[in-house]
Amino acid sequence: MKTEIIAVGAELLTPDFQDTNSLFLTAGLNGIGLDVSFKTVVGDDEADLERVLRTALGRSRLILCMGGLGPTEDDRTRETLAKVLGRRLAYRPEIRAAIQERFRRRGRPMSRSNLKQCYVIEGAEVLDNPNGTAPGQWLSLGRRRVALLPGPPREIRPMFEELVLPRLARLHRGAMVRRVVRLTGLGESAMESRLGPFYAAVPDGVTVTTLASPGDLAIRLTYRGPEAGPGVEALDGLVKVIERRLGAFIYSRNGESLEQVVGAVLTEKRLTLACAESCTGGLIGHRLTSVPGSSAYFLESAVVYSNAAKTARLGVSPGLLAKQGAVSAAAARAMAEGVRRTARADLGLSVTGVAGPGGGSARKPVGLVYIALARARGVAVFRERFFGDRAQVKFQSSQKALDILRKFLSKGRRMAL
Amino acid sequence: MKTEIIAVGAELLTPDFQDTNSLFLTAGLNGIGLDVSFKTVVGDDEADLERVLRTALGRSRLILCMGGLGPTEDDRTRETLAKVLGRRLAYRPEIRAAIQERFRRRGRPMSRSNLKQCYVIEGAEVLDNPNGTAPGQWLSLGRRRVALLPGPPREIRPMFEELVLPRLARLHRGAMVRRVVRLTGLGESAMESRLGPFYAAVPDGVTVTTLASPGDLAIRLTYRGPEAGPGVEALDGLVKVIERRLGAFIYSRNGESLEQVVGAVLTEKRLTLACAESCTGGLIGHRLTSVPGSSAYFLESAVVYSNAAKTARLGVSPGLLAKQGAVSAAAARAMAEGVRRTARADLGLSVTGVAGPGGGSARKPVGLVYIALARARGVAVFRERFFGDRAQVKFQSSQKALDILRKFLSKGRRMAL
Numbered sequence: 001m002k003t004e005i006i007a008v009g010a011e012l013l014t015p016d017f018q019d020t021n022s023l024f025l026t027a028g029l030n031g032i033g034l035d036v037s038f039k040t041v042v043g044d045d046e047a048d049l050e051r052v053l054r055t056a057l058g059r060s061r062l063i064l065c066m067g068g069l070g071p072t073e074d075d076r077t078r079e080t081l082a083k084v085l086g087r088r089l090a091y092r093p094e095i096r097a098a099i100q101e102r103f104r105r106r107g108r109p110m111s112r113s114n115l116k117q118c119y120v121i122e123g124a125e126v127l128d129n130p131n132g133t134a135p136g137q138w139l140s141l142g143r144r145r146v147a148l149l150p151g152p153p154r155e156i157r158p159m160f161e162e163l164v165l166p167r168l169a170r171l172h173r174g175a176m177v178r179r180v181v182r183l184t185g186l187g188e189s190a191m192e193s194r195l196g197p198f199y200a201a202v203p204d205g206v207t208v209t210t211l212a213s214p215g216d217l218a219i220r221l222t223y224r225g226p227e228a229g230p231g232v233e234a235l236d237g238l239v240k241v242i243e244r245r246l247g248a249f250i251y252s253r254n255g256e257s258l259e260q261v262v263g264a265v266l267t268e269k270r271l272t273l274a275c276a277e278s279c280t281g282g283l284i285g286h287r288l289t290s291v292p293g294s295s296a297y298f299l300e301s302a303v304v305y306s307n308a309a310k311t312a313r314l315g316v317s318p319g320l321l322a323k324q325g326a327v328s329a330a331a332a333r334a335m336a337e338g339v340r341r342t343a344r345a346d347l348g349l350s351v352t353g354v355a356g357p358g359g360g361s362a363r364k365p366v367g368l369v370y371i372a373l374a375r376a377r378g379v380a381v382f383r384e385r386f387f388g389d390r391a392q393v394k395f396q397s398s399q400k401a402l403d404i405l406r407k408f409l410s411k412g413r414r415m416a417l
Numbered sequence: 418m419k420t421e422i423i424a425v426g427a428e429l430l431t432p433d434f435q436d437t438n439s440l441f442l443t444a445g446l447n448g449i450g451l452d453v454s455f456k457t458v459v460g461d462d463e464a465d466l467e468r469v470l471r472t473a474l475g476r477s478r479l480i481l482c483m484g485g486l487g488p489t490e491d492d493r494t495r496e497t498l499a500k501v502l503g504r505r506l507a508y509r510p511e512i513r514a515a516i517q518e519r520f521r522r523r524g525r526p527m528s529r530s531n532l533k534q535c536y537v538i539e540g541a542e543v544l545d546n547p548n549g550t551a552p553g554q555w556l557s558l559g560r561r562r563v564a565l566l567p568g569p570p571r572e573i574r575p576m577f578e579e580l581v582l583p584r585l586a587r588l589h590r591g592a593m594v595r596r597v598v599r600l601t602g603l604g605e606s607a608m609e610s611r612l613g614p615f616y617a618a619v620p621d622g623v624t625v626t627t628l629a630s631p632g633d634l635a636i637r638l639t640y641r642g643p644e645a646g647p648g649v650e651a652l653d654g655l656v657k658v659i660e661r662r663l664g665a666f667i668y669s670r671n672g673e674s675l676e677q678v679v680g681a682v683l684t685e686k687r688l689t690l691a692c693a694e695s696c697t698g699g700l701i702g703h704r705l706t707s708v709p710g711s712s713a714y715f716l717e718s719a720v721v722y723s724n725a726a727k728t729a730r731l732g733v734s735p736g737l738l739a740k741q742g743a744v745s746a747a748a749a750r751a752m753a754e755g756v757r758r759t760a761r762a763d764l765g766l767s768v769t770g771v772a773g774p775g776g777g778s779a780r781k782p783v784g785l786v787y788i789a790l791a792r793a794r795g796v797a798v799f800r801e802r803f804f805g806d807r808a809q810v811k812f813q814s815s816q817k818a819l820d821i822l823r824k825f826l827s828k829g830r831r832m833a834l
Contacts, residue, residue: 010626011637013453015444019436027432036430037465039458044626048454055472071606072627073616111606133606152630154805209428218433277699281706285699285720292774292807300726302719303702309717309760313730343726357709390709
């Protein structure tokens with residue numbers, strides 16, 4: 001069945017909108033064997049929205065429409081769809097009770113503007129929203145299905161997973177199996193060159209797409225067929241081929257993030273980690289602590305941005321900093337050793353570099369980064385040169401540091417602490 | 418004139434596609450006073466693409482269609498548009514010469530598959546592509562204009578800027594002025610209630626949209642008219658009205674991030690800052706150091722995740738941690754004082770809380786966060802309760818901490834350090 005995702009909201013048509021909702025919905029649809037055929041973004045002009053809804057009803061059997069269910073003047077999705085369908089909006093007192101209860105728990109009165117959220121298109125089922133005031137709606141129109149969903153990610157995601165996907169799974173039979181191999185440490189064209197002959201081995205029913213961003217690559221394998229079993233087998237085989245060609249660069253075989261992978265190994269090996277961050281500014285700590293349960297292995301990160309902090313917190317000698325500079329192999333080494341010692345951690349991981357856009361020189365250009373990993377038996381220091389803007393240099397530095405840690409941990413048996 | 422961006426390609430309908438091209442095009446269009454009304458994404462199914470092109474020709478006067486101009490089998494944009502328009506494709510030997518020259522420079526022969534790229538829709542102007550093999554095409558269809566553009570960012574961006582934008586600027590005269598007011602510390606519906614009567618004062622030619630996420634709100638004002646001058650005046654007036662209604666919650670009047678705003682004031686006042694982060698895990702340091710020049714005021718962040726680190730780095734007493742817990746007003750206070758003292762900073766900012774999903778209890782639920790700001794004259798401690806997942810609790814905690822700092826700094830004259 002042709003599936004269309006519609007996103008409604010003027011802000012979605014501005015230059016700094018980042019779409020994540022439609023990707024989340026797509027992943028869920030794919031998981032039950034449904035592909036997306038069309039994605040449409042429209043603002044809050046009612047005539048435009050009306051056109052988009054009419055077009056979608058003419059070409060798609062499943063329409064997931066998100067946004068425009070809020071309490072404000074420019075939220076017009078439910079009114080516009082009702083108009084397109086020639087149906088009335090019905091007041092539902094139980095929605096008002098739920099919204100009032102939500103405000104009560106937060107110690108605030110319900111606002112008058114929320115009243116419009118209590119109206120539902122005639123014939124629609126209400127999709128409860130425990131995470132916001134806007135309930136969703138589910139409509140059966142002959143063989144077509146339309147879901148109206150709220151825009152905020154924390155509202156639409158649970159609603160989609162708990163209330164929409166089960167309804168769709170009942171309607172649609174078929175399987176999709178997906179594997180995501182993630183890599184770091186090589187460029188996209190290098191990956192393509194090494195993969196080259198691999199593409200010829202991809203069997204019918206499997207599609208391969210690759211996605212590249214600075215510091216991160218993903219190879220996505222998708223199988224579509226009547227049953228999951230043969231898909232799992234086919235994809236396992238393809239992953240093995242990718243491993244033979246690109247093994248050293250692969251950090252995950254099922255989509256996990258690098259911080260999840262590193263965290264799982266540290267937990268399993270009962271090792272503790274402390275970081276010393278200069279140019280990454282806390283990003284490594286932030287990434288590590290984005291994983292629930294990270295307190296089991298992550299002790300601390302000393303974000304020693306100033307030279308004084310490098311000395312006071314980690315014992316990096318002022319002479320070293322004056323002579324070799326804060327961006328140097330010696331400084332990285334002293335930071336990693338220093339944080340390992342002072343934090344009493346099994347492992348110390350440090351990063352120091354020039355994130356840019358200022359601060360570069362001929363000898364130490366923007367993007368020059370030193371990374372060190374300290375363990376009881378010594379320190380390993382790595383020199384890297386990254387390209388891109390400040391955010392990209394920070395991300396690539398954090399990625400490389402975590403990958404150095406991952407590689408060290410994967411050699412655990414041979415390489416003593 | 419209604420403008421539509423169409424993106425063509427199967428990979429654009431997968432769960433990990435990140436759209437950047439359309440944002441780039443939108444920024445350029447906005448710069449010459451053109452809004453985008455519709456964005457459509459479609460895969461490489463020819464019937465679907467045909468439908469999408471017909472729909473666009475029916476509702477939009479300017480259509481920018483990107484992707485599907487490559488040499489492979491599934492690149493069908495030029496053939497499909499020719500079919501929809503009932504026009505033939507014409508062979509252009511000069512394109513073949515350009516592609517051959519491109520391959521020659523790289524020491525490779527031109528591939529046969531590139532031959533299809535030498536065909537142009539009858540009546541179209543060719544848009545040269547110095548960065549790839551696929552030339553663009555520019556069609557005038559009565560009052561409508563259609564551009565076919567290549568998909569890769571490094572090909573479409575220069576082509577759009579150098580060949581498409583100048584053509585559009587000649588067609589379209591007008592100006593767009595935009596202001597973004599950003600706020601934190603109140604919910605969307607509370608903002609709407611306070612803004613309520615404001616909407617009635619919005620003059621013709623100005624549109625207002627709001628964007629909400631946990632911990633952050635934006636009010637986006639857009640003026641469109643023949644000249645920029647009256648727009649600047651109108652938007653300045655509206656920003657003043659918003660300030661009267663929501664002043665305390667506004668952190669920026671021109672789209673700057675909270676970390677940029679705080680950084681600018683710290684720089685101006687020549688104050689230094691050190692942070693002590695527990696549940697935010699380094700996110701505050703990461704945000705502060707995402708601003709170029711942050712080394713002028715940001716000394717360090719002690720990401721003291723473990724209790725041992727809180728004690729060793731910041732002198733938080735083990736007795737306090739044992740008795741009141743790491744998530745307590747007393748711990749936040751001791752962390753802020755401790756980091757201020759040990760980092761020799763003017764200001765110490767601390768955060769400690771339960772990020773979840775585990776670790777909560779009846780007395781200290783997930784989302785409970787304490788924030789403290791230490792200065793020479795004493796410490797202020799704030800208790801907050803946030804809702805959402807781990808990432809959202811972390812973000813809202815960092816946002817609240819930075820906003821507390823911003824508010825303190827804005828009172829600078831009255832409130833001595």
